[in-house]
Amino acid sequence: MNFHVMTLFPELIETGMNSSIIGRAIEAGLIRVNAVNIRDFAFNKHQKVDDYPYGGGAGMLMQPEPVYLCWEHITKALEKKPRTIYLSPLGKTFNQEMARELAREEELIFLCGHYEGIDERVLEEIVTDQVSIGDYVLTGGELPAMVMMDAIARMVPGVLTNEESGVQESFSGSLLEYPQYSRPQVWHGREVPPVLISGHHGNVDAWRRQQSIERTARFRPDLLKHADLTNKEWNYVRMLRKSWKEEAEKAAAKEAGQNGEGDEAAEAMEEKTAKAVE
Numbered sequence: 569m570n571f572h573v574m575t576l577f578p579e580l581i582e583t584g585m586n587s588s589i590i591g592r593a594i595e596a597g598l599i600r601v602n603a604v605n606i607r608d609f610a611f612n613k614h615q616k617v618d619d620y621p622y623g624g625g626a627g628m629l630m631q632p633e634p635v636y637l638c639w640e641h642i643t644k645a646l647e648k649k650p651r652t653i654y655l656s657p658l659g660k661t662f663n664q665e666m667a668r669e670l671a672r673e674e675e676l677i678f679l680c681g682h683y684e685g686i687d688e689r690v691l692e693e694i695v696t697d698q699v700s701i702g703d704y705v706l707t708g709g710e711l712p713a714m715v716m717m718d719a720i721a722r723m724v725p726g727v728l729t730n731e732e733s734g735v736q737e738s739f740s741g742s743l744l745e746y747p748q749y750s751r752p753q754v755w756h757g758r759e760v761p762p763v764l765i766s767g768h769h770g771n772v773d774a775w776r777r778q779q780s781i782e783r784t785a786r787f788r789p790d791l792l793k794h795a796d797l798t799n800k801e802w803n804y805v806r807m808l809r810k811s812w813k814e815e816a817e818k819a820a821a822k823e824a825g826q827n828g829e830g831d832e833a834a835e836a837m838e839e840k841t842a843k844a845v846e
């Protein structure tokens with residue numbers, strides 16, 4: 569898988585992608601990260617890539633020509649034009665399914681914007697996908713590009729070792745990951761759940777599955793509709809929901825009770841004060 573990144577900060581991409589699992593995959597030749605400096609395609613005296621927006625407004629815009637020439641430089645060396653992803657808060661929100669789908673491509677181009685954005689005309693000409701990594705605005709596209717490359721690269725066959733890919737993960741099968749523990753067995757007075765040191769693999773698997781279901785039901789109930797649960801597991805989810813509802817009702821009643829008592833006390837006090845004034 570070849571990632572090409574069009575950026576004003578190639579060193580940021582190179583440093584960010586060179587360690588840990590991704591660094592190992594690059595060394596093994598499974599993925600390649602080609603960071604290309606857009607400024608190298610600004611053929612003017614000061615290698616300027618930005619200018620004021622027509623119509624006025626705050627900030628500067630990246631001009632179309634250096635972006636286009638950079639893209640042309642990357643694509644002319646390739647047989648067919650790869651998908652070109654523009655990182656933007658306007659885009660479709662990135663998720664695991666998108667990562668899995670993009671991992672099937674042989675080449676991907678990421679376009680990282682800066683300043684107040686990029687001249688719309690070059691986006692119309694070269695961009696195939698606009699992707700956001702979440703509902704917040706960052707100063708540039710480099711961090712989102714790295715987030716995407718990390719998530720995509722680990723879906724490329726061979727990037728994760730058998731052991732790493734064997735680990736059940738959040739969002740596989742639409743269930744969140746179960747909690748994990750390492751040594752020491754007791755830390756700050758907190759014990760590792762006994763089932764995990766029982767040596768009984770069947771019980772460990774069952775416990776983990778149950779924890780995954782419980783966590784998903786609690787933190788991301790929206791994911792459950794895509795989860796592959798047995799009837800027994802659905803019953804467990806219903807039981808959990810019922811008990812959480814009862815707990816919430818009890819807590820609400822207790823709070824109301826406390827407030828009620830408080831109100832009564834206040835009323836009694838008011839009555840006393842009124843009598844005293846009479």
Ligand code: ADE
Nearest residue numbers: 655656700701705706712
């Ligand atoms: N550029 C600026 N903010 C962004 C975001 N949230 N996602 C992707 N690209 C961005």
